[in-house]
Amino acid sequence: MSALPEAIDNHAGQGVLALRWADGRTVRWTHADLRVACPCAECRxxxxxxxxxxxxxxLRIAAIEPVGAYALNLAFADGHRRGIYPFEMLAGSPN
Ligand SMILES: [Zn+2]
Known part of the structure; x- marks a missing residue:
């Protein structure tokens, strides 16, 4: 499948990051679930x-920065900002 999401919608009020993929699926991650799943070395x-x-x-995402064409760097309001989330991970199920 395509590596890049077609759309990234951050619903800050609800604390949901929605990513729409080329196959038509929209995957919704809560900000808290993303923080819990942080793939940085420290959290792993x-x-x-x-x-x-x-x-x-x-808990909310404070900033979203693209990393090349393969990932997003998410900074959280708790000060943690090390996580580089590959699109391959974000395309999967939050659970
Ligand atoms: Zn982390």
């Missing part, structure tokens, strides 16, 4: 150690 190490990465439901 934490999960490997059996510690959950936690996020309040009210």
């Amino acid at each position: 190490a934490r999960r490997r150690a059996g510690q959950a990465v936690e996020a309040a439901a009210e």
Whole structure:
């Protein structure tokens, strides 16, 4: 499938990031689920150690920056901004 989303809609009020893909699917991630799934080395190490990465439901994305043509760098209101989220990951199910 195409690597790039056709549209990225950030619904800040609801705390939902919606990505529409070429196959017609729209995948909706909550900001909190994205924070919990943060793929940065620090968060991965934490999960490997059996510690959950936690996020309040009210946590919001503070900034979205494209990384090349393959990922988004998401900065969160809790100050965490290391996560580089590949489109391949974002195209999958939030769960
Ligand atoms: Zn992280």
